[in-house]
Amino acid sequence: MSEGVSTRPLLLEIGVEELPAGMQPRLAAELESALQAALREHDLLGEGPARTYSTPRRLAVFCPAVAERQPDREVEHRGPPVSAAFDDSGNPTKAATGFAGRFGVGPEDLERRATDGGEYLFFTEQQTGRGAMEVLGEILPQVIEGLPVPKRMRWGDQEWGFARPIHWLLALFGEDVVPFEVGGISSDRFTRGHRYHAPDPVHLDAADDGEYRGLLHEAFVEADPTERRRQIEAEIRNQAERAGGRIPQGDLIEGLLEEVSGLVEWPVPFTGGFDEKFLELPKEVLVTSMEKHQKFFPVEDGDGGLLPTFVGVANIDSKDPEALRAGHDRVLRARLEDARFFWAEDRKRPLAERVDALKHVVFQAKLGTLFDKAERLAVLAPAVTEAFDPSVASLAERAGWLAKADLLTDMVDEFDNLQGIMGGYYATADGEDPQVAAALAEQYRPGHAKDRLPETATGTALAIADRLDTMVGCFGIGLEPTGTKDPFALRRAAIGVQRMAIEKGIHLDLPDLLGRAFGAFGDRLERSREETVNAVIDFLNDRLEPMYTEAVGQPVYRDVVAGAEQVTAEQGAGAVAGPDKNQVAAILSLRPTDPFDAHLRLKGLLALLAHPNAEALIAANKRIGNILRKAEEEVPEGYDAEALTEAEERALAEAFEGVRPRFQAAVEAGDYTTALLALAELREPADRFFDAVLVMAEDDAVRRNRLALLGTIHAAFLRVADLSKLPG
Template structure:
């Protein structure tokens, strides 16, 4: 707190407010036993640099604190923290400014030199940079991201041609001098250079937003094109790194795949992007370099392919295990996302059991189950669904093929309670069919809550496993139909306490 207070006071003396990242405050606090804040200035000629460059130079490389004005704009000032209460703070100030000046001069040189070469000219050079030994160069990765971006674009309302143009430049700034010196500025510099070189603003913004969200708790990409690139980039990274056997284990996640999966899930959900996840994951898997794809499919399918031609013919039929592995990994991060938002495990698992292909649809089902859980009928119907699942499972284990039984035969409904339940099911099916098709799960489940009374009446008055085979099978078919109706949204049986 001493560091925070002193830096804030020094910034106020400069007419502004200090940027106070918690990690930087902690680091400086640990480095200084007797902190003394020193107000310093930045030479005016360097204020033309992008703000991110100046901030990175001052914060990351020198552990100083930039100063902002009332509008949040960078002032030509910073605050350094000395580990001594000097009698001559002016000398310390000069020393700090002397250290910062050459760093900013270097940055200005890199910036000016980079502006002389269009980003597009850097794309070819990406062929010389290895992304991952088994996944090829950064140019190879760029081509895969282009294909995925074109596939994702329609779901976000973006022109595929524009998505391709942006994706093609998405790694170009990695070849610039500035990013070579300040790797943490990747994307940000792509944005600045693209704007300066006359690229469409949407493309420039997307070159930065491809990395959004860069960390947890920060917003997803704001622009549609940025969201397309963010999704495509993460899809390729997940599919590729899984394919070469480097998926996370325990606390080890060198390629930050957990963060990539969470960023993908957040972008789809918070961006309200309807995308068939298994389908696009399959495209990502099939885009992997041939040998790595062969090895991956052989591994997940527990098979060995001696004939590459045969593999090529069957590849699209053999991706299911790989797609499932990736889907489950993304679902696991989605589980963590909702858990952090206060969603209980039973609600999440009830929806996950249905394996929705679309995470926006998943989110809508989740909200419906949350609303259903608040209804008085919830626990009774959850318990009934659990009982039904057990009855149907045991019937199957005993050799009864419920599918072969066919539908419910109304003439075999002998008890008033089963006739009442059948009538209630038919009415509910009629009322909810269109709602479920439209994704109106809250309204649909609320209507199904009205089934509590006939369901309770059925179990109170009817013996399902009757001695007469035809009657028994008819009642099993009735319960199967009821279970299927609830499963239009989620596995409600998992809500049973």
């Protein structure tokens, strides 16, 4: 937008029935983005950041400066080629007159202009800018109707739908209402306050951000979600302290804060409690009852143990706070009584006695029942232990057999997010080995990218086995993820396997383990063993790139950068950049079958790239690759050192043989940093070789021997990484 143009603020609010908490941030961001894009497209967007607001009953965006009218502008239109616009006598054809007629001018008013594609007719149209009110009346309904809503609700006789029925539309451009209609609702200058405390319309004189927030605040609405969350967090922590405890830290509490902030417009925290007898229940049961079902914040003591207290957040300033508190206490007590009953009843029957009943629970129609899965895990979990701790093989077998038994307990039926966790508690009550109980509790870790890993060897083996079994089964019947569809969470499973292998330093032989997993399915799978195993390995490798290029600061990322930082410090160089797609591709192009080994290779590659010789060495390696690729003859596998005639080629061979033992020993030990840094010593002799030696000599024997020397060096690099994938 040009300087000096008159502007006015714009305020748009969509008033709706209660929006789900998780939907509000995304829709508010989409509304801001779509509105600014539309204003920018129509040359109306002025300076200053937009501000968004959201509550369960509204989505709003405020733009501080919108031009009062579009600028006048010149628009060039290209017409037909001159060869088609005029006949042999130079008279305009229908192509020329038709093009000119579109703009109300004659062919003589058109301009001939040479382009790369030949000479064409052009017309420069002078477009007069339109008033903002007219343009806004068109684009605001388009912005609202274009918001990405996954599942639309319809109301009345409207064919168009939104996330929830719309009840009002506020659209002010300065002091004026922008007239339009969406979903049968006409825009106006009023918003609405709290549903119970201030249900009447609240009129605004103008699009004023401060007035908007102030009037809503008087009407018991805090429109700013960030401020609403801040108020909630401060007050719940204050109330927890007054109750003699504290609100726990962690992702669950952060998620609950975000959710509760989206459930209320006028947050009123309160403190409640429950009978101490319920503290006999597992902590996770109490926390789930409070957080998941009632949206209450648990309160813990200084040692992390739960207190019989909680903090809730009401959406109403009750005239009788004690009655409100008592009502919430009763609801929670009823849930805890149910949980206490489940806890007592479930322990009357050991997990081992429940396994047989898994025959009646289908895992997947083609893959069999959960009993079938338990049998497979009892075989695959001990096989995984061979990679890092064979001493727990028998424990892993037992854990695999019992892994899914808790799915048949009443507690997990009621609190499905406690699967595995309750298995651990019940296994302990049954007298199972502590490692088996821990494995059952840890088997679903990590549940997300930042989740904790299993702590025990048995739990790690079971967690890896469970994921590999599911991936092999799904890929074996063609159920691999497509687009956004991933019903068996295979992407998350793959990342979990990669994280456990890399962060715990476990060398997994994927072809062997996946082959064993395939065999355990018998004749259930539709694809061949080779096809299935290869597909799963490729799928796992595809998950590696984002782990390094997007998960900045996570353990896998930090570790792979650490080696390069050490080399940089030793060389006195600058800061180390994290791995990029090309560097990861240099490893993945070798199609690794051991995630931790691939990690060590990438770590070594970054260390090499931090070395001063890296750039020249990569260029030399690419040059070698190009020479070998263009050679129209078979390159011998080994070279004859005695047949090397030039001093520079002998020097290169001697330098390579000098580092070769160190390189090979490092590769065999998985120390790819040392291996590649050894090859970095070849930079100077390689430079001298290419300056002085003609590789493609006319003498066949000389040429083939030089190609063999270069092929040997090139093969050494390829034992670690494919440097041709790097730029330069």
